[in-house]
Amino acid sequence: xxxxIARRLGHGILVLFVVSLLAFLLSSLVGDPVASxxxxxxxxxxRAELAQRLGLDQPFFTRYATFLWNAIxxxxxxxxxxxxxxxxxxxxxxxxxLELAAVALVLSLAVGIPLGLLAAVNRGRWWATALMxxxxxxxxxxxxxxxxxxxxxxxxxxxxxxSFGRGETVxxxxxxxxxxxxxxxxxxxxxxxxxxxxxxxxxxxxxxxxMLDVLRADYIRFAKARGIKKRAIEFxxxxxxxxxxxxxxxxxxxxxxxxxxxVAEAVFQWPGLGLLFLxxxxxxxxxxxxxxxxxxxxxxxxxxxxxxxxxxxxxxRLRAGGALGGGPTL
Amino acid sequence: MxxxxxxxxxxxxxxxxxxxxxAAELRFAGTTPALTMDPHASNDFVTTAIYRQVYDSLVGLTxxxxxxxxxxxxxxxxxxxxxxxxIRDGVVFHDGSPLTAEDIKFSIERAKGSRFYTSLFGGIxxxxxxxxxxxDVISTTPDPVLPRKMARMFIMSxxxxxxxxxxxxxxxxxxxxxxxxxxxxxxxxxxKLVSHDQAVQTVFAKNENYWGEYPGNIETATYLPxxxxxxRVAALLSGEVDMVIDLPLxxxxxxxxxxxxxxQQEPQLxxxxxxxxxxxxxxxxxFKKDGSPIESNPFKDVRVRQALAHAIDADLxxxxxxRGSARVVGIAATPGLGGYQEDLDQRWPTxxxxxxxLLEEAGYxxxxxxxLNCPLERYVNTEEICRAVAAMLARVGIEVRVNGMVWPDxxxxxxxxxxxxxxxxxxxxNSWDVQDAFTATMMTRDPETKQGFxxxxxxxxxxxxxxxxxxxxxxxxxARTALYREGLEAAKETVSAVYLHQPMLTWxxxxxxxxxxxxxxxxxxxxxxxxD
Numbered sequence: 001x002x003x004x005i006a007r008r009l010g011h012g013i014l015v016l017f018v019v020s021l022l023a024f025l026l027s028s029l030v031g032d033p034v035a036s037x038x039x040x041x042x043x044x045x046x047r048a049e050l051a052q053r054l055g056l057d058q059p060f061f062t063r064y065a066t067f068l069w070n071a072i073x074x075x076x077x078x079x080x081x082x083x084x085x086x087x088x089x090x091x092x093x094x095x096x097x098l099e100l101a102a103v104a105l106v107l108s109l110a111v112g113i114p115l116g117l118l119a120a121v122n123r124g125r126w127w128a129t130a131l132m133x134x135x136x137x138x139x140x141x142x143x144x145x146x147x148x149x150x151x152x153x154x155x156x157x158x159x160x161x162x163s164f165g166r167g168e169t170v171x172x173x174x175x176x177x178x179x180x181x182x183x184x185x186x187x188x189x190x191x192x193x194x195x196x197x198x199x200x201x202x203x204x205x206x207x208x209x210x211m212l213d214v215l216r217a218d219y220i221r222f223a224k225a226r227g228i229k230k231r232a233i234e235f236x237x238x239x240x241x242x243x244x245x246x247x248x249x250x251x252x253x254x255x256x257x258x259x260x261x262x263v264a265e266a267v268f269q270w271p272g273l274g275l276l277f278l279x280x281x282x283x284x285x286x287x288x289x290x291x292x293x294x295x296x297x298x299x300x301x302x303x304x305x306x307x308x309x310x311x312x313x314x315x316x317r318l319r320a321g322g323a324l325g326g327g328p329t330l
Numbered sequence: 331m332x333x334x335x336x337x338x339x340x341x342x343x344x345x346x347x348x349x350x351x352x353a354a355e356l357r358f359a360g361t362t363p364a365l366t367m368d369p370h371a372s373n374d375f376v377t378t379a380i381y382r383q384v385y386d387s388l389v390g391l392t393x394x395x396x397x398x399x400x401x402x403x404x405x406x407x408x409x410x411x412x413x414x415x416x417i418r419d420g421v422v423f424h425d426g427s428p429l430t431a432e433d434i435k436f437s438i439e440r441a442k443g444s445r446f447y448t449s450l451f452g453g454i455x456x457x458x459x460x461x462x463x464x465x466d467v468i469s470t471t472p473d474p475v476l477p478r479k480m481a482r483m484f485i486m487s488x489x490x491x492x493x494x495x496x497x498x499x500x501x502x503x504x505x506x507x508x509x510x511x512x513x514x515x516x517x518x519x520x521x522k523l524v525s526h527d528q529a530v531q532t533v534f535a536k537n538e539n540y541w542g543e544y545p546g547n548i549e550t551a552t553y554l555p556x557x558x559x560x561x562r563v564a565a566l567l568s569g570e571v572d573m574v575i576d577l578p579l580x581x582x583x584x585x586x587x588x589x590x591x592x593x594q595q596e597p598q599l600x601x602x603x604x605x606x607x608x609x610x611x612x613x614x615x616x617f618k619k620d621g622s623p624i625e626s627n628p629f630k631d632v633r634v635r636q637a638l639a640h641a642i643d644a645d646l647x648x649x650x651x652x653r654g655s656a657r658v659v660g661i662a663a664t665p666g667l668g669g670y671q672e673d674l675d676q677r678w679p680t681x682x683x684x685x686x687x688l689l690e691e692a693g694y695x696x697x698x699x700x701x702l703n704c705p706l707e708r709y710v711n712t713e714e715i716c717r718a719v720a721a722m723l724a725r726v727g728i729e730v731r732v733n734g735m736v737w738p739d740x741x742x743x744x745x746x747x748x749x750x751x752x753x754x755x756x757x758x759x760n761s762w763d764v765q766d767a768f769t770a771t772m773m774t775r776d777p778e779t780k781q782g783f784x785x786x787x788x789x790x791x792x793x794x795x796x797x798x799x800x801x802x803x804x805x806x807x808x809a810r811t812a813l814y815r816e817g818l819e820a821a822k823e824t825v826s827a828v829y830l831h832q833p834m835l836t837w838x839x840x841x842x843x844x845x846x847x848x849x850x851x852x853x854x855x856x857x858x859x860x861x862d
Contacts, residue, residue, distance in 0.1 A: 035741035038445065039373060040784060041760050041770075043452070044777070046445045047745065053501070081365050082528055083500050084508040093529065148560050155568040163564045164556050165530065269556045271529035278557070279363075282707075284738045 008308050012301040016294070020071060023293035024064050027286040036284035037080050054080075067290065076291040081283045086291045089276060095175045096166055097272030100264070101257040103192040108199035109250060113243075115200070116207025121234055123212065132208065135201035143260060147194040147267035154190060162187050164269035191268040195257060206249060210242040217241075251307040255300045353549035354860040356843070358573040358853060359562050363528045363555035368511040369484035370437075370499045373446040378482075379852040380553055383534055384424075385484035385517035388415060388434065389477050390542075393857075395599065395666035395762070395849050397477055401429065401485050401518065405477050407805055408466070413476050417463045421541045423487045424515075424522045431459040436488040438467065444499040449770075450479055450760055474805050475763040478668050482762075490516045520544060520856035521551065530554075534855065546858040566591070566838050572860070573845065575853060577838040579653050579711065585838040595834040596847035597657040600758045601664055602709060603827035604642065604702075604719060605787035606635055607751035609775075614751040615701035619729070628694050629751060629787075635825035637688035639678040641726045642719055646680075648831045651714045656831035661818045662757075662767050664832050666849045669764030669814040674822070677829070685726045697727025703753035704732050705740040710833045716754055748786040755786065762850075768798035768817050772826050787827070793820035 034047050034056065051057050055066065070076060076086035115131065122128040155163035167183030169176040178184025214220065215238055223233045262274030269275065273292060280288035364380035365372050372378070390400025402415040421429040435457045442451040456468040469476065491497050491511070500509035515523040518541065521534035532553040536544070554571060556562040559578045565571045567588060577585060577593060586593045606629035607613050613627040628634045648656035660677040663670040689695055704716035713734055720730035730752075735743065743749050759766035773782035774790040782798075797817030804810050822829075835851055844859040 032738055032742040032745070035745050036738050040741060040744065041373075041449050042445065043449055043780065043783065044745075046448050050445060083366055083368075083371060083512055088508065148564075151561060151564045155570070156564050159568055162570060163568055164561050164570070165554070267558050267561055269554075269558065269561060275529070275557070282362075 004312060005305075005309060008305055012305055015301055016297055019297035020068060020290075020294050021064070023290040023297075024067055026293070027290045028060070028063075033080055033284045033286050071291070071294055077287040079280070079285055079288050081280065081285045081288070086287045089288065090273065090291060090295060091174060092176075093271060093273045093276050095177065096270060097258060097261050097265070097274060099178060100188065100191055100195065100261055100270060100272060101254055103188055104195035104199065104257050104261075105250060105254050107192055107196040108203050108253070109246075111196070112200045112203025113207050113246065115204040117211060117234075117239065117242075119204065120208045120211035120215065132205065135204050138197050139201035139205075141197065143194050143198065143263040144267050146197050147190070147264060150190045150194055151267075161190050163190075166271055191264045191270050194267065195261060195264040198260075199253060199257065202253070203246065203250070207242060207246055210245055211238060214238045214241050248307050248311060251303050251310070255303045258299055259296060354547045356548045356551040356573065356855065356858055356860060357554060357571045358551070358575055359554040359556045359565055359571045360575040361555065361557055361559075361562070364526065364532050364553065365528065366500070366512045367515045367523060367526050367532075368496075368500055368509065369486065369515075369517075370441045370444040370447065371512070375851055379850065380532060381484065381515065381517075382519065382852050383521040383551075383855055384515045384519045384523045385486065386519045387481050388438075388483040388485055389480040391481050391848070391850070393846050393848050393854070397481060400481075401434070402480070405480075407472065407474070411469050411472050413467045413469075413473070414460065415465045415467065415480070417465060418541060419463065421518050422539055423490065423518055424537060425487070425490060427487060427489060429485070429487075429518055431461070431463060431465050433488045434465045434485060435459050436491070437485045438465075438483060440486065440491075440497070440499060441483055447482075450482060471802050472805055473802065474810065475668060475761045475765050475802075478763045479761045485518065486511075487516050520854075524550070528555075540856065542856070544856045546856050547860060548855055548858045551855050551858075563838070566840075569840070572840050572843050573853075574838040575835070575851070577836040579655055579836070581838070582653070582655065582836060590841050592839055592841055594837045594839065594845075594847055595655060596849060597664065597666075597832040598835045598851065599664065599666055599762065599832075599849040600709075600756045601659045601662075601832045602712075602715065602754065602756050602830040603662075604638070604752070604754050604830065605750075605789070605827045606638065606825065607787050608790050609788035610751060613700065614749065615731075615733075616751060617699040619696050619698060619727075621699070624698060627751070628692070628698055628700075631692045631694075632824050633688045633692040634694060635828075636678070637685040637692070637726065638723070638728075639825045639828050640681045640685035640688065641728075642722050642828050642830075643680040644677060644828075644830045646722075647715055647718050651711055651718050652831065652833065655710075655834040655836055657834070658831045659829045660822070662772065662821050662826060662829065663764045663814075663818060664849075667759060667762055667764050667767075669810070671811075671815055671818055674815065674818055678822075678825075682725055689726060689728075695727075697729065699729040699731070700752050701731045701733050703740065703743065703750045704734050705737055705754065706734050707737045709754075709756045712754060715830070719754070744786045748788070750786065753786070764814055764818070765798075765801045768794060768801060768821075772817075772821055773798040789826050791820055791824050791826070793817065794824075794826065 034051050038046060038050065055063055074087055079086050079089055082089060119128045119132050151163045154161040165187055166178050167187035168181040169178050169184055170180040178188055220233060220238060223237055261272060262277060264270065265272045265274035266278055276288060277292040360376060362376050365374055365377045367381050369381045369385040386401050388400060388402050390398040392398045401418050401421060403418045404416040406414055408414050417431050417434060423429060438457045441447050442454050453469045453471060453473055454467055455470055458466045460466045494510040496509060496511040500512055513526045520537055520540045522537050524533040524535050526532045534551045536549050556565060562574050563581045566574045582593050585591045607627055608630060610627050612625060613629055616624050618624050644658045648658050658677060660675045702716050702719060705712055716732045720732050723730050757771060760770065770784045772785060772789055772794050774795050775782040775785040775788055794817055797813050801813050804813060835847060837847065839845065842861045845853060846857050848854060
C-alpha cells in the first residue's frame with residue numbers, strides 16, 4: 001500500500017512540474033506586462049527599467065527557475081495590478097472559493113442522490129424517464145446562463161437575494177466565512193445553486209446507473225428470494241453499495257467545482273480565486289496567473305491522491321500489495 | 331385646533347430624528363476595482379477617479395474640466411522656467427495635521443519619481459519652498475501647461491508618509507510585504523478613506539473638515555467593482571446599488587424605460603481615431619487589388635488621406651455602432667482640453683464621389699487591399715467600429731481586412747515598433763492640453779530626441795512640427811491660441827488621422843440621485859445629492 005501511495009505521490013509531483021512549466025509558458029504568451037502596467041504613455045527608458053525591475057529581461061529558464069524555487073516556498077512575487085504579495089491575495093481569496101464549492105457539492109449530492117435513486121427504483125415509469133431527460137437540460141445549461149436567470153428572477157423581479165458579492169463575512173483567524181451572518185448565507189444561495197445545477201444532473205445519472213447495476217446483482221436477488229421487504233433491500237443493501245463510487249467521484253467533483261467556480265464567481269462578483277484569476281488575465285498580471293494555475297493543479301493532484309488512498313482503504317483487493325496498481329485517475 | 335398643532339409637532343418630532351438618522355449613503359458600481367489608493371502608483375483612470383475622492387490635486391478642476399483654485403489658490407509664471415504656486419491656508423489632512431508647503435514639495439518629488447508619471451512630470455528639475463505658502467517649480471522648459479498638469483498632481487502628507495514608511499512610491503517587483511499607502515490614505519479631499527478592499531469594496535466617509543464646498547448630502551459612499559455587465563445592471567435595477575458608472579450601451583434603453591431610473595451621459599476625455607502611415611515608403615500589410623505586394627505607401631499621399639476622411643462616415647458610426655452614445659469630433663481636440671478651438675471643430679463632409687476622384691487622382695482608382703489593426707478591448711465597441719470602417723471603405727474600392735487584437739498584443743505592436751500602417755486607437759493628451767497631442771502624437775517621430783514618441787503611425791508635417799516646437803516655449807495666451815489654431819488646421823487638412831468620436835461616459839442611476847458628471851470619469855461625491 002505504501003508503495004502505491006508513493007508511486008501516486010510521484011505522479012502528482014510530475015504533474016505539478018509539467019503544469020508549472022505550462023503555466024509559466026502560458027503567462028509569458030498572454031502579452032507584454034510592461035505595456036499593460038504602464039499603458040501607452042510611458043517613455044522607453046521607463047519600460048526598459050521596469051522590465052529589468054521585474055526580471056523580464058532575463059532568459060526564460062532563469063525566470064522559470066526563480067519562479068519554481070519561489071513556488072516551492074509558497075512565494076509568488078508581487079501582483080503587478082494589486083502591488084501586493086500574490087500569496088497574501090491567494091490566502092485572502094481561498095475561503096470564498098472553498099465555501100462556495102463545498103456548499104455547491106453538498107447541494108448537488110443532497111439533490112442528486114435522491115433523484116437518482118427515485119429514477120432507478122421507479123425505472124420504466126414515465127415520470128422517472130422525464131426526470132432523467134430533464135436532467136440533461138440541467139447538464140447542458142451553461143453556468144453563466146443559469147446565474148443570470150437566477151439573478152433576474154430572485155434579485156430583480158422578487159428582490160429576495162443579493163445579485164453580487166459575499167455579504168458580510170466573519171473573520172476566524174485568516175479564514176473569512178459567510179456562514180455566520182444572514183447576509184452571508186443569503187449571498188451564498190444563488191452562486192452555489194448556479195454551480196450545483198450541472199453537478200446535480202451528473203450525480204443523479206451516476207447514482208441511477210450504479211443503482212441499476214447493483215439491483216441486478218445476485219445478492220439482491222437472493223435478498224428478494226428471502227422475502228426481505230423491497231424498501232429494505234433498496235435502501236439498506238443496494239444504496240450502501242451504490243454510494244461507494246459516488247463518494248469517490250464527488251471528491252474529484254470538488255476539484256471540478258473549484259475550477260468551474262471561475263464562471264460562477266465572475267457572474268456573481270464572488271471575491272474568490274476565480275475572480276482574481278480573471279482580473280489577472282485582463283491586466284496581464286503574470287505572477288497571479290501562474291500562481292493560480294499552479295494552485296489549481298496542486299488542488300487536483302491532492303484530491304486525486306486522497307481519493308486514491310480512500311480507494312485503497314475501501315477496496316481490500318488493492319491492499320494486498322498493490323499488484324493491480326490501478327485505481328481511478330483523472 | 332390645538333390637537334392639530336400637537337399632532338403636527340409630534341409628527342415633526344417623529345420625522346426629524348428619523349431623517350437625521352438616515353444619513354445619505356451612496357453605493358456606486360463600476361467594472362474594474364480601484365487598483366491602489368496610493369495616488370502616485372497608478373495612472374489607470376478608474377483608479378485615479380477613486381483616489382481623487384481622498385487626495386486633492388494641487389490645481390483643482392471645475393465640472394467642465396476647466397482649471398480652478400485647488401490646494402493652490404493661484405499660480406504664476408516667474409520666468410526662467412519657474413512656476414510659483416500659492417498654497418491655500420488652513421487646509422488640514424484627514425488625520426488633523428495641517429497642509430504645509432513642505433507637503434507640496436514632497437508630493438511633487440514623490441510623483442515625479444513614479445514611473446507612471448515620468449512622461450507627465452519628468453521635466454520638473456527642482457521644487458523649492460520659497461515662502462510659508464509658496465512653492466516654486468522649475469522645469470527644463472517654461473512648460474506653459476504645467477498648471478494643467480498639476481490637476482493630476484495629488485498631495486500627500488509628508489509626516490504621515492514618514493511615519494508609515496511610505497516615502498517612496500511602492501515599487502513593483504519589490505521584496506517583502508505590501509506598502510502601507512496601498513490600502514490606507516491620508517489626503518485633504520472631500521472624502522476620507524474608511525477601507526479599501528480591491529476585491530470587494532472601497533468605502534468613504536464625508537470629510538467634515540473639507541476646505542472646499544460640499545453642496546451634496548452624502549455621508550458615506552461605497553464603490554463596488556462588479557465585473558459582469560448583466561449583474562451590474564441587475565444590481566442597479568434591484569436597488570442594491572444607487573448608481574452604475576459604466577452602463578453597457580445595450581442596457582441604456584432598458585434602464586431608461588424602467589420607472590425610477592434614469593441615464594446620464596457626458597463625452598469622455600478621449601477620442602477615437604484611425605491612424606494612417608505617414609512615412610513608410612511601403613505600407614505594411616497592404617496589397618494591390620490582385621493580391622500582389624504593393625510597392626508604395628498609399629497613405630503617404632495626402633489625397634488618399636483626404637479620400638479616407640471623406641469616405642469614413644463618423645456620424646453614421648456614432649449613430650449606429652455607438653447607438654448615439656458618442657460625440658463626433660472634427661479636429662484633434664475635444665472640449666475640456668486646454669487649447670480646444672470650438673469654431674474649427676467641423677468634420678470633413680462624407681462624400682463618396684469626392685473620395686473616389688481623390689483616389690483616382692492619386693493613382694489608386696482601382697483601390698487596394700490593406701489591414702486595419704483593431705484593439706478588441708479598452709475602448710467601447712472597437713470591433714464594430716472597425717467593421718463599419720471596412721464597409722465604408724469598400725464603397726470606394728479599398729478592401730480592408732480587420733485584424734482584431736487583444737490589448738496586450740496591440741500595445742506590444744505599437745510600443746515595440748510601431749509595426750502598423752493602419753489602426754484604430756483612442757487618444758487623450760497626457761496633460762489634458764492639446765499641446766501634448768502635437769508634441770507626443772503628431773510631431774515627426776524621432777526616437778533619439780524622444781519627439782513624437784507616441785506618433786504610432788509616423789505622421790509628419792512641417793507646420794505641425796513647427797507648432798509642436800513653439801508651443802512648449804510660448805507663454806503668451808494670444809500667441810498660444812494662434813499656434814493651436816495653426817496646428818489644428820494643418821493637422822486636419824493633411825488628415826493627421828481620421829478623427830471619429832468621443833465615446834460617452836454613461837451612468838445609470840436611480841431617480842433619487844442627483845450627480846453631476848465630469849469628462850475625466852470622476853464621480854464628484856461632494857456634489858452628489860440623494861433624496862429620501
